[in-house]
Amino acid sequence: MQVRKRNKLKILYIGHKYMPEFKQFFKKVSYPIINSIYRNFYLVASRPLGIINVIVKKVPRSWILKLPYKEQLTAFMYSVGISRRNARCYIKSLNPEQFINELNKNDIKYVVLRWWDNFPHIEKNEDMDILMYEEDFLKIQHLITYKKNHNKCDIYLLNGKYPGHWNYLPYFPNSLFNDTVKTRILHNNTVYVPAPELHFATIAYHAIFHKGCKSGLPGFNIQNCGKNIDAEHNYPELLKKLAKEINLNIEINVKTLYDWLDEKGYTPNKDTLAKLIDVNSELSFLHQKKKYDYSRPEMAVFVIRETAVKDGLTNLFIEVFKSMNFSVLWVEHLDAETKKKTAKYLRGGKWDKAHYRISGGVPEKLIVTMDFHPRQMISKGNSNYNWFDNKNVLIAKQKCRKKLIQTKLFRDYNPIHCADNEDEAVDYLKIAMPDKFQDILAKADRMRQKYKTHYEVLKILSKGKRSKVELINYNGIKAIKKTFRLENAVFFERERFVLEKLGKKYSFVPELYEIGDCYFIIKYYDNILNFDDFKILRKQLSKYRNQVISIIESMYKEGYAYINFTPENLIITKSGTLKAIDFEFVQPYLKKPDSINDTFEVKGVPKLFNGDLPSSFDHRNSSFNFVWKDYVGKWEPR
DSSP: OOOOOOOOOSOOOOSGGGHHHHHHHHHHHHHHHHHHHHHHHHHHHHSTTHHHHHHHTTSOHHHHTTSTTHHHHHHHHHHHTSSOOOSEEEEOSSOHHHHHHHHHHTTOOEEEOSSOTTTTOOOTTOOEEEEEOHHHHGGGGGGEESSOOSOEEEEEEGGGOTTSOBTTBOSSOHHHHHHHHHTOEEETTTEEEOOHHHHHHHHHHIIIIIIGGGGOOTTSOHHHHOSOOOOSSOHHHHHHHHHHHTTOOOOOSHHHHHHHHHHHTOSOOHHHHHHHHHHOGGGGGGSOOOOOOTTSOEEEEEEEEHHHHHTTOHHHHHHHHHHTTEEEEEEEEOOHHHHHHHHHHGGGGOOSOTTSSSOOOSEEEEEEEEESSOOBOOOOTTOTTTTOSBHHHHHHHHHHHHHHHHHOSSOOSOOEEEOSSHHHHHHHHHHHOTTTHHHHHHHHHHHHHHHOOOSEEEEEEEEOSSEEEEEEEETTEEEEEEEEOGGGHHHHHHHHHHHHTGGGTOTTSOOEEEEETTEEEEEOOOOOOOTTOHHHHHHHHGGGHHHHHHHHHHHHHHTEEETTOOGGGEEEOTTOOEEEOOOTTEEEOSSOOSSGGGSHHHHOOOTTOOSOOOTTOSTTSOSHHHHTHHHHOOOOOO
């Protein structure tokens, strides 16, 4: 049996009937162009060298960093606004001591993290690493510059808010950042520094996650560290000294330090840790990527951000998921308390605007989906998508972002985030829905079990939004197994009715071998119909006009409409026997037509019909003359 998509041989009617489709197409094409012009115009108008910025944006930053005098070049590009700024900045017209005095005078909540023992003296080639909240950072703009000088410092903001990020990631987890600032102490009556325990925690975190192998800590995989690693500082000895000062008896190696940080709640979540591993591959032993079984349906979690919900994009995103044959398991609107919690822990707490015009906001809704036919993700080593298992999930996220620019003008932001893989998805559910995630996982597991095929699969014939069709080895013979998703049981019941009840009366119904929970197995028939050549197909079907009409008459007699009765749902065997398939849309008439001439198969589905219809199949293209005329001739009234 051959299962094919509807053959688009007909030319669609052009005119008022299809005006909504034309309007939607025009919007889909024109809005992205307008939004692109708007976004680039903003880049040009808002920066001193904006036109250069638009051009340089297309040049990989890794290429720029290979040029001579890269530090000076990077500083120049930051200063004139050609490239996005990061935490690196320079003190303007002041020395470090004067700068810190100004911070103290203006009640700025800051912490100088390291190498402050001899402050204000700072070793050559060292800089000041400072933690600060965004609201305080905005107050000191007159004290800093992005033009290179000798007084350099890195100012990191909570949750890695632009520009205070580290490789586009938060410098510290939210809890470690806040605790360090809140418990700060005044050193030598001059500079605010971390309290003793937090000093140990920040150095340990910095050594493990930022420096990696360069920290000199034992416990890293030497093979991932490469050669000629020169540690800038003796972090093991420093950590031993700090541990002794706080009476902490701990072995100084990566694993024990990580466990101590984890116990304190100072380690990154799985999604952030994955990104840290992309920067420092030697951290991979802390979070191994699991090998994925692509025959197993994958659960995914999409996070719809606040601005997208306000713009009414949720339903559009759900349509995207359904168009990609995802099943929507759960939609959760987050309350105020849960929004704060998810914003703090998911995505490393980083929900700023990034390179967009405005911020998409914090998490507002969670949509849990199931993809029954995942596709393998093949990414390059330096890709941002190394942790994706399922290519379909990434495509769905990109399509949702595309929906924004296709439907909204002058709204440049990131509307959606998603977990990179199912392991992260479960982590998201535990954080956002601790009282519900077990129920969601149980539901996902039930759906997987119902969809699983326990027979030998010879070939997958189709993978649709409601079911899959497989050629299987059934007790030594070829057979067709059609398996429905759990949430599409109503379509299965229609097929079941026709196969079990009508199959006993009419020969056009395929022979049924077995029927179970959301699946059935029928006899396999070799189909001689040639769907690739219209002329041959018309010649083959023209001989079967009477049988086609007989099927319509039989369904009318039973009081049912065989919606979606098209040439693609016919089989003609080598012996010339005609069989019909695909009874998912067979539905009873609320009021049986007075004549066969008024049936849905002949007259077409009524415009106001509110039952189930296949996609792209409605009152405009479902009449007998539209579907069958070119193959078996026009309908003759009876």
